[in-house]
Amino acid sequence: MTRGFLINLVLFAMLPVTALVALMLDEPFIITLTTKVAILALAGVGLNIALGLGGLVSLGHAAFFGIGGYAMGILAHHAQTFTPILESPLLIEGSKSMPVIWLVAVLTGALAALAIGALSLRTSGVYFIMITLAFGQMLYYFAISWPAYGGEDGLSIYVRNGFPGLNTLDPIQFFAITFVVLALVLWGAGRFAASPFGLALSAARQNPERVETVGLSPYRLRLLAFVISGAVTALAGALFADLNRFVSPTMLSWHMSGEIMIFVILGGVGRLFGPVAGAALFILLEHILGGLSDFWHVYLGLLLLLVVLFARGGMIGALAGRQVAHD
Amino acid sequence: MTTILLIEQVLNGLQFGVMLFLMAAGLTLIFGVMGLINLAHGSLYMIGAFAAAAVAGATGSFVLALIASLVAAAAAGAIVELVVIRRLYDRDHLDQVLATFALILIFSEGTRWLFGSFPLFLDIPPALSGPVTLPGGIEYPLYRLVIIGVGLLIALGLFQLIARTRIGIRIRAGESDREMIAALGVDISKLYTLVFALGAGLAGLAGALVGAIQSVQVGMGEPVLILAFVVIVIGGIGSIRGALVGALLVGLTDTLGGVLLPGVFATFMEPAAATAVGSSLASMSIYILMAAVLLFKPTGLYGSA
Numbered sequence: 001m002t003r004g005f006l007i008n009l010v011l012f013a014m015l016p017v018t019a020l021v022a023l024m025l026d027e028p029f030i031i032t033l034t035t036k037v038a039i040l041a042l043a044g045v046g047l048n049i050a051l052g053l054g055g056l057v058s059l060g061h062a063a064f065f066g067i068g069g070y071a072m073g074i075l076a077h078h079a080q081t082f083t084p085i086l087e088s089p090l091l092i093e094g095s096k097s098m099p100v101i102w103l104v105a106v107l108t109g110a111l112a113a114l115a116i117g118a119l120s121l122r123t124s125g126v127y128f129i130m131i132t133l134a135f136g137q138m139l140y141y142f143a144i145s146w147p148a149y150g151g152e153d154g155l156s157i158y159v160r161n162g163f164p165g166l167n168t169l170d171p172i173q174f175f176a177i178t179f180v181v182l183a184l185v186l187w188g189a190g191r192f193a194a195s196p197f198g199l200a201l202s203a204a205r206q207n208p209e210r211v212e213t214v215g216l217s218p219y220r221l222r223l224l225a226f227v228i229s230g231a232v233t234a235l236a237g238a239l240f241a242d243l244n245r246f247v248s249p250t251m252l253s254w255h256m257s258g259e260i261m262i263f264v265i266l267g268g269v270g271r272l273f274g275p276v277a278g279a280a281l282f283i284l285l286e287h288i289l290g291g292l293s294d295f296w297h298v299y300l301g302l303l304l305l306l307v308v309l310f311a312r313g314g315m316i317g318a319l320a321g322r323q324v325a326h327d
Numbered sequence: 328m329t330t331i332l333l334i335e336q337v338l339n340g341l342q343f344g345v346m347l348f349l350m351a352a353g354l355t356l357i358f359g360v361m362g363l364i365n366l367a368h369g370s371l372y373m374i375g376a377f378a379a380a381a382v383a384g385a386t387g388s389f390v391l392a393l394i395a396s397l398v399a400a401a402a403a404g405a406i407v408e409l410v411v412i413r414r415l416y417d418r419d420h421l422d423q424v425l426a427t428f429a430l431i432l433i434f435s436e437g438t439r440w441l442f443g444s445f446p447l448f449l450d451i452p453p454a455l456s457g458p459v460t461l462p463g464g465i466e467y468p469l470y471r472l473v474i475i476g477v478g479l480l481i482a483l484g485l486f487q488l489i490a491r492t493r494i495g496i497r498i499r500a501g502e503s504d505r506e507m508i509a510a511l512g513v514d515i516s517k518l519y520t521l522v523f524a525l526g527a528g529l530a531g532l533a534g535a536l537v538g539a540i541q542s543v544q545v546g547m548g549e550p551v552l553i554l555a556f557v558v559i560v561i562g563g564i565g566s567i568r569g570a571l572v573g574a575l576l577v578g579l580t581d582t583l584g585g586v587l588l589p590g591v592f593a594t595f596m597e598p599a600a601a602t603a604v605g606s607s608l609a610s611m612s613i614y615i616l617m618a619a620v621l622l623f624k625p626t627g628l629y630g631s632a
Contacts, residue, residue, distance in 0.1 A: 130556040138614035145610045301432030308426045
C-alpha cells in the first residue's frame with residue numbers, strides 16, 4: 001500500500017505545486033491548464049465510481065458532463081439577460097452564483113442518470129455499452145436541434161460566475177475552488193469505496209449471484225452508483241463550462257465520453273487517484289504532441305492501444321506494481 | 328401532407344434502413360461469432376467511402392470505385408484483425424471498447440492526414456442519375472432506388488451465405504461452440520479473420536454507396552455506427568434477421584419522424600414552436616423507440632435471453 005499511497009500523494013500535490021509555480025512565474029495559461037486537469041480529473045472520478053467500482057462500462061457519461069455544462073449555461077444565460085427561466089406556475093430566475101449552479105447541476109445530473117440508468121441497467125455487458133452510448137447521443141442531437149439555447153453554436157457567458165468571498169476571474173482563485181472540490185470529492189469517493197455500500201457494489205461486480213443470495217439487489221446497488229457517478233460528472237461539467245465560459249453540444253458528444261474514459265484508463269481503472277494521473281497525462285500529451293503535429297490524435301490512439309494491450313494497470317499500475325492493485 | 332411526399336419519405340426511410348443494415352449486419356456477425364464489440368466499424372465505413380472516392384477520381388469508373396471500397400475495407404479489416412483485434416477476443420468489453428476507440432482515433436486522424444479536412448465528392452454515374460417515374464406519378468431518384476435494391480440483394484445473399492453454405496455453417500457453429508469446431512479441425516483464427524473482413528467489406532460498401540449521396544469526409548462513419556448500435560439493440564445481438572428488421576424500423580422512424588412530427592405538433596401549437604419541438608423530438612425518436620423496445624424486451628426483438 002505504501003508505494004501506491006506515496007504515488008497518490010505526489011500526484012495530488014503536483015496540481016497545487018504546478019499552479020503555485022506558474023503563479024510565481026506569472027504564467028496564467030499554465031494555471032488554467034492545471035485547472036483543466038483538476039476538472040477533467042473530477043469527471044474521471046465520477047465515471048470511475050460506475051466503471052471501477054461498479055464495473056459498469058458507460059460510454060455515455062458525456063451526457064452528464066454536458067448536462068452539468070448546460071445547467072451552468074442556462075442559469076447564467078438567464079441571469080445575464082435578466083429573463084426568468086420560468087414565469088408560471090412559479091417564478092424561477094437565472095443565477096450567477098457557483099454554489100447554486102453546482103447544486104442544480106448535481107441534481108439534474110443525478111436525475112438524468114436515474115432515468116438513463118434505470119433503463120440501461122436492465123441489460124448488461126455489451127448491450128449496456130451500446131445503450132448508454134445511444135442515450136448520450138440522443139441528448140447530443142437534442143441539444144443541437146433545440147434552438148432556445150444556441151443549438152449547435154452553444155451558449156457564451158460573458159463573465160465567469162461568482163463564488164461568495166472569492167474573485168473567480170483570478171486564475172489562481174478559480175483553481176483553488178476546483179482543487180478543493182476535487183479534493184472533497186476524492187475524499188468522499190475514497191470513503192464511499194470503503195463503506196458497506198461501496199463494498200457491496202464491488203461484490204456485485206465480482207459476483208452478482210452471491211450478492212443476490214445475501215439479500216441485496218445488484219440492480220439497485222448499480223443504479224445508485226450510476227446516479228452518484230452521473231452527479232459527480234455533472235458537477236465537473238458545470239465547472240468545465242465555467243472554465244471556458246462557454247457550453248456547446250460538443251460537451252455532449254460521444255468523443256467526450258471516450259475521453260473521460262481515457263482519463264480513467266490511462267491512470268488505472270478502479271484506482272482512486274487514477275483519473276488525476278490520467279487527466280494530467282492527457283493534457284500534457286495534448287500540449288506536447290499537439291505542438292508537434294496537428295494530427296496528435298494518431299499518437300494518442302497508438303498510446304492508448306499500447307496501454308490497453310500491454311499495460312493494463314495504467315500509469316499508476318505501472319508505477320506502483322501489481323501488488324497494490326485494487327482487487 | 329400529400330400522399331406522394333409520404334411515399335417518397337417512406338422510400339427514403341427504406342434506403343436509409345437498408346444502408347444501416349449493411350453496417351449492423353457486420354457488427355452483429357462480429358459480435359455473435361467473436362463476442363467482440365467493435366467501435367471501429369464506422370472507420371471501415373469511412374475507409375470504403377474514401378477508397379471509392381479516390382478510385383472514382385482516378386479512373387472515373389463507378390463500378391471500379393465500388394469494388395475498391397469493398398476490397399479496401401475488407402483488407403483494412405483483415406489487417407486490423409490480425410494485428411490488434413485478435414488480442415482482444417478473450418479480454419473484457421472495456422478493453423475492447425478502448426482498443427477500438429483508439430483505432431478510431433488512428434483511422435480518423437490518419438485519413439485526415441492523407442486526404443485533408445475537406446470533404447471529397449463521389450459522383451453518381453450518369454446511367455443511374457436523375458429521377459425515375461414510379462407508378463402513381465411519383466418522381467424518385469433512380470440511384471436511391473438502386474441502393475434499396477442492391478441492399479436487399481446483399482441481405483438476401485447474406486442470409487443464403489449463413490444458411491446454406493459451408494462457410495455459413497462454420498460461422499453458425501462458431502457462434503454456438505468455438506472449442507468444438509476447433510476440435511473438429513476448423514481453423515478458428517482463419518474463420519475469425521474471414522468474418523471480420525466480411526463485416527468490414529459490407530461496411531465499406533455501404534460507405535461508398537452512401538458517399539455518392541452525401542459527401543465523403545472524416546468522421547462520417549460515427550453517426551452511422553451509433554445508429555447501427557441502436558439497430559442491434561432493437562433487433563437483438565447476433566441476429567441477422569433482427570438487424571434487418573431493426574434497420575428498417577430505425578430508418579423509417581428517423582425519416583418519417585423528421586417529416587411528420589413538426590406537422591403533428593402544428594395542429595395544437597404555434598408554427599414556430601411546433602417546428603422547434605417537432606424537430607427536437609424527431610431527433611430523439613429512434614432513441615425513444617429503442618427505450619420502448621428495451622422496456623418490453625431487454626434482449627431485443629430477435630435476441631435470445
